[in-house]
Amino acid sequence: MSDKITKATRHVSQNEGLIFEKSSPGKRAFDLPSLDVPPVDPQEVLGDRHRGEGVAGFPEVSEIEVVRHFTRLSTWNYAIDLGMYPLGSCTMKYNPRVNEFIARLDGISTEHPLQPSELSQGCLKILELLEDCLREITGMDAVTLQPAAGAQGELTGLLLIRAYLESQGDPRKTVLIPDSAHGTNPASAVIAGYRIENIQSDSRGQIDLAKLRERVTEDVAALMITNPSTLGVFEQRISDIAEALHSRGALLYMDGANMNALAGITRPGDFGVDVMHLNLHKTFSTPHGGGGPGAGPVAMKKILEPFRPIPVLIGKRNGELALEENRPQSIGRVKAFSGNFGVLARALAYILAYGPGIRQATEDAVLNANYIRKRLEDVFDLPYDLPSMHEVVFSDAWQKATGVNTMDIAKRLIDYGFHPYTTAFPLIVPGAMMIEPTESESKEECDLFVEAMRAIAREASSNRELVKQAPHTTRVGRLDEVTAARKPILRWKGTDHSAA
Ligand SMILES: *Cc1c(COP(=O)(O)O)cnc(C)c1O
Numbered sequence: 001m002s003d004k005i006t007k008a009t010r011h012v013s014q015n016e017g018l019i020f021e022k023s024s025p026g027k028r029a030f031d032l033p034s035l036d037v038p039p040v041d042p043q044e045v046l047g048d049r050h051r052g053e054g055v056a057g058f059p060e061v062s063e064i065e066v067v068r069h070f071t072r073l074s075t076w077n078y079a080i081d082l083g084m085y086p087l088g089s090c091t092m093k094y095n096p097r098v099n100e101f102i103a104r105l106d107g108i109s110t111e112h113p114l115q116p117s118e119l120s121q122g123c124l125k126i127l128e129l130l131e132d133c134l135r136e137i138t139g140m141d142a143v144t145l146q147p148a149a150g151a152q153g154e155l156t157g158l159l160l161i162r163a164y165l166e167s168q169g170d171p172r173k174t175v176l177i178p179d180s181a182h183g184t185n186p187a188s189a190v191i192a193g194y195r196i197e198n199i200q201s202d203s204r205g206q207i208d209l210a211k212l213r214e215r216v217t218e219d220v221a222a223l224m225i226t227n228p229s230t231l232g233v234f235e236q237r238i239s240d241i242a243e244a245l246h247s248r249g250a251l252l253y254m255d256g257a258n259m260n261a262l263a264g265i266t267r268p269g270d271f272g273v274d275v276m277h278l279n280l281h282k283t284f285s286t287p288h289g290g291g292g293p294g295a296g297p298v299a300m301k302k303i304l305e306p307f308r309p310i311p312v313l314i315g316k317r318n319g320e321l322a323l324e325e326n327r328p329q330s331i332g333r334v335k336a337f338s339g340n341f342g343v344l345a346r347a348l349a350y351i352l353a354y355g356p357g358i359r360q361a362t363e364d365a366v367l368n369a370n371y372i373r374k375r376l377e378d379v380f381d382l383p384y385d386l387p388s389m390h391e392v393v394f395s396d397a398w399q400k401a402t403g404v405n406t407m408d409i410a411k412r413l414i415d416y417g418f419h420p421y422t423t424a425f426p427l428i429v430p431g432a433m434m435i436e437p438t439e440s441e442s443k444e445e446c447d448l449f450v451e452a453m454r455a456i457a458r459e460a461s462s463n464r465e466l467v468k469q470a471p472h473t474t475r476v477g478r479l480d481e482v483t484a485a486r487k488p489i490l491r492w493k494g495t496d497h498s499a500a
Helices: 003-009 042-046 063-075 097-103 121-138 150-167 184-191 209-215 238-246 302-307 341-376 406-415 443-462 464-468 481-486
Strands: 142-144 174-178 195-199 220-226 251-256 275-278 298-300 312-317 320-324 392-395 432-435
Touching: 097 341, 121 142, 121 275, 121 298, 121 312, 121 320, 121 341, 142 302, 150 184, 150 220, 150 251, 150 275, 150 298, 150 302, 174 184, 184 195, 184 220, 195 209, 209 238, 220 238, 238 251, 298 302, 341 392, 341 443, 406 432, 406 443, 406 464, 443 464
Parallel strands: 174 195, 174 220, 220 251, 251 275
Antiparallel strands: 142 298, 275 298, 312 320, 392 432
């Protein structure tokens, strides 16, 4: 076979253009039978208000062209159904199919939040049961399911703290945030009207308790702690930290986005946390890698309960579950209706499918992270040497000498058939390589990943350029990320997409 033929025949489907380029006037995917009733003028029947002019430039294509176009595009993506995402639950852990099945059931997917409550009893029951499960898992007294994301949960939790302290006649102005916290924490505190103060971690990635005690003044409303922290380690003196805050009238907020490291093993409510959020789209499994809908329920202790967002789900009245709006101390609404119901239904399906086995999911997630850590710790630098929780954070310090950094290693990982891990986060680790395998990966898949990482570590010294210029097996090679971020091209401008 000549080189020409090989080139012309290889990966033809990988040269997929834009669907607009396939368009030819009058082509369509269907044919309707001719009318057997007298035609009417839609404008006359519907009025102007209900009549659109159509979409300018809408592609006109056949059914098979549509199907092939989108199927081909889908093969360009990495997918959780193809292999591991070392980004873990924060981006995309495996979402058991049963969750999707449940969320699509009639009566769950088709209900409307405005339908009368006697027709919504099943949906309200789902919300009630999920609140119960989350109270049990967190060890807290009450839950609001309304917030649509982790960050919105943080804001909601802080507004609860603020409303509580104000009701005590003790408004305070400051929120303390350790440097190992998630980046959304300081942003949420500022939006909630607080001044923030940073607390440095010690060399083990833990909060310095003596220093914290000095910092908790009469002006401190709360400490916002991410636990396990963004270093993937558990805050070992969390009970003492809670004590230090409570003795000064301050509250403890826990960012529980990564509850998949704790669920079924320990409960924040039992170690002194006053209020926390959960990321159902992370720990409790909803696909959200493409930025899809999420849910960031907030679990709280009794003292905060009167301030919960409305409507509040209350127990049975006259034999029916009901939503109550009349709550004078409430911070108000944070999201329409009762939150992102589809995500809530998936989370309940996930929790009920595991039952008490949720503990094993946690143990498997922690085991997988520690397994990968053990198998890679002789080839990559480990800046904080405490047992890992659900994730392990290496750094590129040992590869830096040859000029290979975390981004190069991540790009090279693509050539080995894996999605890159999280690069350059957390910020307190220069050149961070954060790896979260999650509970779903088998030992075989973890081993494949480890072998790929070890091979790249060897290449970093033996074949530096190979790593620096990766990826080599993808449709496009190394992109200019700075230009892509600064001058993004977001709109299709014409048929000549190669010039874009
Ligand atoms: C993902 C994450 C958040 C933010 O959650 P969103 O749903 O993306 O708003 C907050 N804290 C931690 C620790 C997280 O991992």
